[in-house]
Amino acid sequence: MKVGIIVFPGSNCDRDVATVTEGLLNVATRMIWHQDTDLSALDLVVIPGGFSYGDYLRCGAIARFSPAIKSVIEHAQAGKLVLGICNGFQILTEVGLLPGALIRNRDLHFICDRVPMKVERSDLPWTSNYTSGQVITLPIAHGEGRYFADSDTLKTLEDNGQVLFRYCSATGEVNQDSNPNGSLDNIAGIINQQGNVLGMMPHPERAADAAIGITDGKALFEGVLASFAVGV
Template identity: 70%
Template sequence: MTKFGVLVFPGSNCDRDVAYVTRDILKQPTRMVWHQDTDISDLDAIIIPGGFSYGDYLRCGAIARFSPVMQQVVEHAQKGKFVIGICNGFQVLTEAGLLPGALVRNQDLHFVCDRSPLKVERTDLPWTQAYTKGEIITLPIAHGEGRYHADDVTLAEIEDNNQVVFRYEGENPNGSLNNIAGICNSTGNVLGMMPHPERASDAMLGSSDGLKLFSGLLEQVAALV
């Protein structure tokens, strides 16, 4: 069994969606972790969900980064344990320094809510091992500040280190550099992505393209036990 923890900040609104996937579809123990909690030692994987943590005041993810639980998330990641940030969660991970770069206002300055095709760039990660390299999947997107940005040196390092996990295929919905939709850290245990895999994990909703992201991790954790 894989023990999942779903962080809950004031303003989180996708936390229950993620928990539905891990707890109800995949039948894995799942704990909702309030942002003031400081003990996550029992958990295998931390999910930072989408939403508007602290109302997105100041800057998306900027206040959430200072929540008590985030120091524990940083230590969790440094131990090689698994962390994924989805949409607002991706923003939190960049603010916390767990992933390089930043997410800034969409190129046209409009909030975008749509489905977007993605190309899977890496399948050697626990998160993506259930996909095939180059596979095109479709996931929902919903963000106003989802344009990935990094300076030239950082962007080159990301590309050279093969840290891009997902790219937008076809039309780029927000102006992200190099069509980047998701990246990982250098060791591959921390993943951040703007699209929402949890919203495409139940066939009843019309797509299960996102379910492989979570099920692939289960196989990895089981192998480690």
């Protein structure tokens, strides 16, 4: 398995992801500058968190036009895996690989915290190392992380099982009290209909090393790695 991590001016979580894939899991990992276009040898492309191009205009609005992202779109359309984390999720919605949008948090301030979230399904490489209904804890750090979509889009997401992660309480209740940013339906992460593109606001790469006392995010990367080991 080979992993590529897109690096924009303003990315700040690219090395965090590489620390997990290359450092902890010993997976071949390549940093891809935003002007590079050759992703042909890669199995998984990660668009990391941060502030691509300074988040001018709005989050992800400029990144959508980068040469690398055009190649990411082709990579996704070929059925290969794409993971967008935080700013990466925002970019995926900007380019239309995922529906909806990420807008200003409900209380209009930046949130940096660790929050519980529920795994909605476990039959995909992204969540194969979790169990359906499992509550995990991951860090969030965003000012524009409130998932928004029209009612028809929300219905489609729910009907197709495209909501993969949902904010919840520590005991698994999904309600507004357990919603940190006002995301509709407590949505924390979604996939496309094919299941090969995942966008999520929480940071699994920041919860993957036992040295920092939180490892719930490591299972996401391990699940993807395992899926390639068995040829899924």
